[in-house]
Amino acid sequence: AQSVSQHNHHVILSEAASLELGCNYSYGGTVNLFWYVQYPGQHLQLLLKYFSGDPLVKGIKGFEAEFIKSKFSFNLRKPSVQWSDTAEYFCAVISLEYGKLTFGQGTILTVHP
Amino acid sequence: DAGVTQSPTHLIKTRGQQVTLRCSPKSGHDTVSWYQQALGQGPQFIFQYYEEEERQRGNFPDRFSGHQFPNYSSELNVNALLLGDSALYLCASSKTEGNEQFFGPGTRLTVL
Numbered sequence: 001a002q003s004v005s006q007h008n009h010h011v012i013l014s015e016a017a018s019l020e021l022g023c024n025y026s027y028g029g030t031v032n033l034f035w036y037v038q039y040p041g042q043h044l045q046l047l048l049k050y051f052s053g054d055p056l057v058k059g060i061k062g063f064e065a066e067f068i069k070s071k072f073s074f075n076l077r078k079p080s081v082q083w084s085d086t087a088e089y090f091c092a093v094i095s096l097e098y099g100k101l102t103f104g105q106g107t108i109l110t111v112h113p
Numbered sequence: 114d115a116g117v118t119q120s121p122t123h124l125i126k127t128r129g130q131q132v133t134l135r136c137s138p139k140s141g142h143d144t145v146s147w148y149q150q151a152l153g154q155g156p157q158f159i160f161q162y163y164e165e166e167e168r169q170r171g172n173f174p175d176r177f178s179g180h181q182f183p184n185y186s187s188e189l190n191v192n193a194l195l196l197g198d199s200a201l202y203l204c205a206s207s208k209t210e211g212n213e214q215f216f217g218p219g220t221r222l223t224v225l
Contacts, residue, residue, distance in 0.1 A: 004155075032212075034213070036216075042218075043203075043216050043217060043218040043219060044156075044203065044216040045216075046213060046215075049213055090155050090156070092155075098169070099161070099168070099169050100158045100161070100169050100171060101146065101148075101158060101205075101214060102158065103148075103155030103156045103157070104155050105153075105154055105155045106153075106154070106155045
């Protein structure tokens with residue numbers, strides 16, 4: 001069975017600080033990887049995805065993530081956060097074998113202006 | 114182009130009752146997945162429907178059942194409701210398994 005672990009439950013930053021949210025998964029086969037974001041009062045939206053190719057993927061709003069296969073990791077980064085990035089972030093993995101999208105427990109990001 | 118829609122938005126039931134939640138997928142999508150998101154947790158996969166059949170199922174009891182209609186819309190049914198079934202129920206649609214899933218706004222179910 002696959003599982004996803006997000007390193008931090010709640011991260012608090014000031015505007016312009018750099019962000020890195022950790023995500024590790026447990027599954028040895030071929031996977032597709034996602035980061036979703038849930039802004040307050042809104043539904044889950046896709047931030048970025050990795051299917052294959054360049055392991056450094058860029059998403060919306062200046063976010064990027066790096067897939068490191070040897071570490072089973074897919075960490076999310078942003079060089080300079082904004083107050084509007086305050087949201088909950090979910091890492092998710094789907095293995096092509098199981099076909100089930102598995103989410104991490106989520107990381108709440110609070111950005112102070 | 115409408116995204117994924119779900120109804121109702123909120124629902125309050127009592128223990129032992131039954132509930133039906135509805136989902137219409139994004140235009141062009143044929144696969145519907147359902148998730149349960151408890152407070153403070155990530156979404157948990159319930160099951161997935163494709164071609165009107167359940168293709169995958171997560172670790173949920175048989176009280177949770179579903180259906181997909183020829184127009185790809187879907188229903189989630191929960192029987193014999195428990196207090197622990199209180200959660201946000203999310204529907205997601207996609208074109209094929211493994212591809213990007215688009216999520217609806219969810220139905221907030223409260224069981225008293």
